Amino acid sequence: MEKSSPTTEPTVRGTLPAAAEEQHQEHEEEPAQFNNANFTPKKTWRFWAVFPALCATTFLSALDTSILSTALPTIALDIGAGESYMWITNSYILSSTVVLPLFGQTANIFGRRWMLIISVVIFALGSGMAGGAKNIGLLIAGRTIQGIGGGGINTLVDIVICDLVPLRQRGKYVALMAAVWAVGTVIGPVLGGVFAQYVSWRWVFYINLPLCAASLLLLVLFLRVTHPPSSGTVWLQLKRVDLVGNSILTAAVISILLALTWAGTTYTWSSWRVLLPLILGLGGLFLFYGHQMSRFCAEPSIPLQLFSSGTGTCALWIAFLQSVLLYWVGYFLPVYFQAIRSSTATESGLYVLPITAAIAPFGIITGVIIAMTGKYRVFHFLGYIFLTLASGLFSLLGDHSPARDWAGFQILFGAGSGMIFSSTLPPIQASLPESDVATATSTWAFMRSFGCIWGIVVPTTIFNTRVQELLYRVSDVSLRAKLANGGAYAMASEGLMRTLHNTPNLMAEVLSVYQDSLKWVWWISIPFGGIGLLLCIPIKQLELTEDLHTEFGLPSIAISREG
Numbered sequence: 001m002e003k004s005s006p007t008t009e010p011t012v013r014g015t016l017p018a019a020a021e022e023q024h025q026e027h028e029e030e031p032a033q034f035n036n037a038n039f040t041p042k043k044t045w046r047f048w049a050v051f052p053a054l055c056a057t058t059f060l061s062a063l064d065t066s067i068l069s070t071a072l073p074t075i076a077l078d079i080g081a082g083e084s085y086m087w088i089t090n091s092y093i094l095s096s097t098v099v100l101p102l103f104g105q106t107a108n109i110f111g112r113r114w115m116l117i118i119s120v121v122i123f124a125l126g127s128g129m130a131g132g133a134k135n136i137g138l139l140i141a142g143r144t145i146q147g148i149g150g151g152g153i154n155t156l157v158d159i160v161i162c163d164l165v166p167l168r169q170r171g172k173y174v175a176l177m178a179a180v181w182a183v184g185t186v187i188g189p190v191l192g193g194v195f196a197q198y199v200s201w202r203w204v205f206y207i208n209l210p211l212c213a214a215s216l217l218l219l220v221l222f223l224r225v226t227h228p229p230s231s232g233t234v235w236l237q238l239k240r241v242d243l244v245g246n247s248i249l250t251a252a253v254i255s256i257l258l259a260l261t262w263a264g265t266t267y268t269w270s271s272w273r274v275l276l277p278l279i280l281g282l283g284g285l286f287l288f289y290g291h292q293m294s295r296f297c298a299e300p301s302i303p304l305q306l307f308s309s310g311t312g313t314c315a316l317w318i319a320f321l322q323s324v325l326l327y328w329v330g331y332f333l334p335v336y337f338q339a340i341r342s343s344t345a346t347e348s349g350l351y352v353l354p355i356t357a358a359i360a361p362f363g364i365i366t367g368v369i370i371a372m373t374g375k376y377r378v379f380h381f382l383g384y385i386f387l388t389l390a391s392g393l394f395s396l397l398g399d400h401s402p403a404r405d406w407a408g409f410q411i412l413f414g415a416g417s418g419m420i421f422s423s424t425l426p427p428i429q430a431s432l433p434e435s436d437v438a439t440a441t442s443t444w445a446f447m448r449s450f451g452c453i454w455g456i457v458v459p460t461t462i463f464n465t466r467v468q469e470l471l472y473r474v475s476d477v478s479l480r481a482k483l484a485n486g487g488a489y490a491m492a493s494e495g496l497m498r499t500l501h502n503t504p505n506l507m508a509e510v511l512s513v514y515q516d517s518l519k520w521v522w523w524i525s526i527p528f529g530g531i532g533l534l535l536c537i538p539i540k541q542l543e544l545t546e547d548l549h550t551e552f553g554l555p556s557i558a559i560s561r562e563g
Contacts (some may be wrong), residue, residue: 047164053218054157055180057120060211061153062184063191064092064127064146066356067204070334070349071192075201076490081136085490086261089331089456091140094257095147096154097449098250101301102241103152104442107159109237113223116156117216123149124212131205142205155445158425160223162437167429168374168544175367175422182360182418189334189349189356196345242301245291252284253450260457266485302443303436311542312431312440314535316447318380319424321532323451325387326417328459328525329355329394332518333410335463335492339514340399342497354407358414359421366422374544379423380536386416388529395522399511430542459521464488466517474509483513 068075068089076085107115126146133139161173195203259278267273289307292300306312333355337348366379390413397406425444432440467488474480483491492514500507 049222050160050164051176053215053222054160054177056211056215056218057116057153058157058177058180059184060120060123060208060215061150062181063188063211064123064150064208066185066188066330067192067195067207068188070189070345070352071196071201071204073334073338073490073492074196074345075139075204078201079133079136079139081139081490084136084140085486086457086460087140088136088143090257090261090453091143092147092150093449093452093456094253095144096151097147097446097453098246098253099148099151100155100442100446100449101249101439102246103155104159104439104445105299105301106241107156107438107442109240112156112160112163113219115152116160116223117219119149119152119156120212120215120219121149122146123153124209125149127205127208127212131202131209146205146208151445151449154449155442158441158445159438162429162441166545167426169371170426170429172364172367172371174425175364178363178367178418178421179360182356182363185356185359186353189352190346191349193344193346193349198346240299242292242297242299245288245297245301248284248288248291252281252288253453255281255284257281257453257457260454260461263461301439302446303432303439305436306428306432306440306443309431310538311540312428314538315424315427316444318384318420318532318535318539319428319444320447320451321528321535322383322387322417322420322424323448324455324458324528325391325413325525325532327452327455328521328528329391329413331456332459332463332521333394335489335514336394336397336406336518339488339492339497340397340511340518351406352410355410355414355417358411359418362415362418363422364418366419370423370426370544375541376423376426376544377536377539377541379419380539381533383416383419383423384529384533384536386412386419388526388533390416391522391525391529394525395519398515426544427539427542430544459525460486460489462524463517463521466520467513470513470516473513474506476506479506479510483510488514488517 072085072088075081075088081088103115103119123146126142126144126149128142130139130142130146133142157177158174161177162170165173191207192204195201195207255277259274259276259281262271263269263274263278269275291297292302292304306316330352333352334345334348337343337351338345343351370376370379390409393405393409393412397409425441428444429437429440464486467483468485471480471484474483481487496510497507500510
């Protein structure tokens with residue numbers, strides 16, 4: 001059985017602010033020693049003061065992730081995005097994914113506090129650019145900058161939590177952030193629909209600016225976690241950053257995303273324009289791995305020992321697949337409601353509440369049970385059983401399906417998603433020493449974010465390909481042209497179906513195209529859930545320790561016995 005790092009005396013070390021740094025160094029060699037392994041850091045007011053800042057920052061990122069789902073068809077139609085509409089989403093996901101290992105590594109070098117503050121500033125800059133964009137190019141540029149900030153926020157919040165609580169307790173605090181995330185994702189689609197329908201889609205992005213200001217205020221006031229003293233000049237610290245490896249990774253992810261975006265719409269899957277970037281991208285991932293192992297990489301941005309553990313590797317992959325399915329469903333349920341059921345953007349935002357609302361309670365319950373028992377494997381299996389069943393059940397939805405069906409299927413899916421979200425990080429961290437917490441957490445975040453890319457691009461490709469095959473059913477030549485080449489997604493807004501109410505035959509033709517295309521989207525999601533279920537089998541139950549060993553923590557923590 002794989003073992004986590006051996007249990008030793010619980011010491012919490014950190015660098016105090018400058019005023020107290022000298023006094024701290026005098027006592028640095030005399031850490032508190034205890035014979036009882038159940039001693040853990042007492043949670044002082046400093047501990048709880050950090051959480052409003054983390055919650056506000058998490059809410060900010062979560063809101064932006066979901067607010068676009070119901071507004072995207074309107075944005076694509078208004079700005080004339082055409083086939084490029086996917087890049088409004090893909091650019092954010094791409095940039096937020098490729099920077100995750102970089103943020104994990106720089107958090108070790110420069111500390112958590114300023115990297116998180118910088119991330120929020122970058123996010124605000126991108127939000128302002130996207131909101132004021134006059135064309136699709138500027139909008140995509142703004143979303144790319146937003147993604148860089150969002151990627152930093154997503155991984156650094158989890159890293160800070162891991163710095164503050166021992167391994168066994170992390171699940172419930174990560175689940176608390178997941179609950180805040182779920183609130184943001186619940187509110188997001190509703191706000192997106194309201195802005196798109198009644199105000200302006202630009203407020204989908206402008207709303208982030210006051211939220212960023214509030215987050216920055218809380219971070220500056222309360223996020224005063226420490227980090228080890230810097231060694232060497234700023235230049236020497238920058239040289240520690242794996243820029244070569246991250247450049248290879250960025251190029252590989254971009255290449256894969258281009259191939260997936262073009263496949264089935266712009267070019268056929270057999271086209272060299274699809275196969276070449278796909279092969280180059282996959283080859284780039286192997287090249288990145290090789291670089292991380294080479295002597296040219298002094299400080300890898302992804303801990304290689306993570307992949308030497310079957311438990312850690314499989315946990316990463318089930319986190320990846322859960323993210324694939326979450327975005328798969330999250331971006332095509334609004335299409336079902338708007339195209340099949342003729343709902344407005346606002347209504348579709350309300351109708352997708354069950355899936356996001358279920359993630360929070362099931363995620364929290366899972367985290368609490370893991371903290372109490374130290375057991376996580378059962379939630380992997382239950383989660384994937386629920387996800388796979390729900391994915392298949394979505395294919396049964398039609399234009400007259402009752403609320404108990406579409407709401408019940410979403411709750412089942414959300415329950416499984418919440419379980420997996422809260423139970424995948426503990427085995428990953430348990431298979432590594434505490435010194436790798438930041439890079440392990442950023443790797444977990446990278447795999448989940450990389451899953452977002454596949455979870456948006458793959459079903460979009462399936463949907464567009466199937467629509468192309470079925471367009472012969474639409475008798476109106478001009479409408480057929482609008483639905484072709486990716487236009488069906490943008491045309492899924494409520495305006496299309498309302499204009500067809502006076503032509504029932506044409507409406508039935510278009511409805512059949514959407515229904516049959518969406519069925520393929522749901523059917524092909526089932527094998528992804530099945531693969532995830534199989535990957536749960538090799539994961540072993542590792543010990544989740546109650547001790548906290550970190551150089552990144554609060555400035556002053558008293559040690560006492562807890563429970």
